[in-house]
Amino acid sequence: MKQGLLCMVFFGLVSCRPSTAIDIVDKPIVFDETRKQLTLEYLEQRYGLEQETPTITPKMIVLHWTVFPTLKASFEAFEQPTLPNWRPDIESVSGLNVSAQFLVDQDGTIYRLLPETTMARHVIGLNHCAIGIENVGGTNDMPLTQAQLESNIRLVQYLASKYPIDYLIGHYEYTHFEHHDLWLEKDAGYRTKKTDPGKEFLTKVRTATKSFNFKPVPEQNKSL
Ligand SMILES: [Zn+2]
Numbered sequence: 001m002k003q004g005l006l007c008m009v010f011f012g013l014v015s016c017r018p019s020t021a022i023d024i025v026d027k028p029i030v031f032d033e034t035r036k037q038l039t040l041e042y043l044e045q046r047y048g049l050e051q052e053t054p055t056i057t058p059k060m061i062v063l064h065w066t067v068f069p070t071l072k073a074s075f076e077a078f079e080q081p082t083l084p085n086w087r088p089d090i091e092s093v094s095g096l097n098v099s100a101q102f103l104v105d106q107d108g109t110i111y112r113l114l115p116e117t118t119m120a121r122h123v124i125g126l127n128h129c130a131i132g133i134e135n136v137g138g139t140n141d142m143p144l145t146q147a148q149l150e151s152n153i154r155l156v157q158y159l160a161s162k163y164p165i166d167y168l169i170g171h172y173e174y175t176h177f178e179h180h181d182l183w184l185e186k187d188a189g190y191r192t193k194k195t196d197p198g199k200e201f202l203t204k205v206r207t208a209t210k211s212f213n214f215k216p217v218p219e220q221n222k223s224l
Helices: 002-011 033-047 071-079 146-162 171-177 199-206
Strands: 060-063 102-104 110-112 130-135 167-170
Touching: 033 146, 060 146, 060 171, 060 199, 071 102, 102 146, 110 146, 130 146, 167 171, 167 199
Parallel strands: 060 130, 060 167, 102 130
Antiparallel strands: 102 110
């Protein structure tokens, strides 16, 4: 009690951010030589980035839902290095499987699937700078939970305290960046329509982390 009061007296005028203490369970997906090479290829072919290591410079956090109802099914969707229906003879499509650096279960447990600065394929145009947080569920039968909301907030606080994060976005907002400097996708026809993680969920995470002063998401291009 006395310490709390002292804190008020001495630090009352400073922006005191919430504690970033966080429990993270490492549950790595396969990142073998195949996945490494496919990631390096993805960075070069889609973004024109020739790198020695499959790493990113984090500037953005993207929130998702998996639509899969269980942790097991969600994890298995990301686990293997190549897309399930990949045909290596079709060169125009990358065989790199989708994934994210983090996966949050319905009970709020946070799993780290990859090192935080290893590239994951989770958002067109922006994977070179975006850390992805996937959430188990997202359907009418299995909506995202309060525990997931709280874990997403803690995870965003943790990441934004560790890396110079400029943007916090929902996957459904990614096309707003098509004319932004961070957008590197070369193929103007390569787009998918997204709704995750829902506007309500994203708004709650944004509100709870507003002390980080993330930059506003650019206006959507009117021609789209
Ligand atoms: Zn998504």
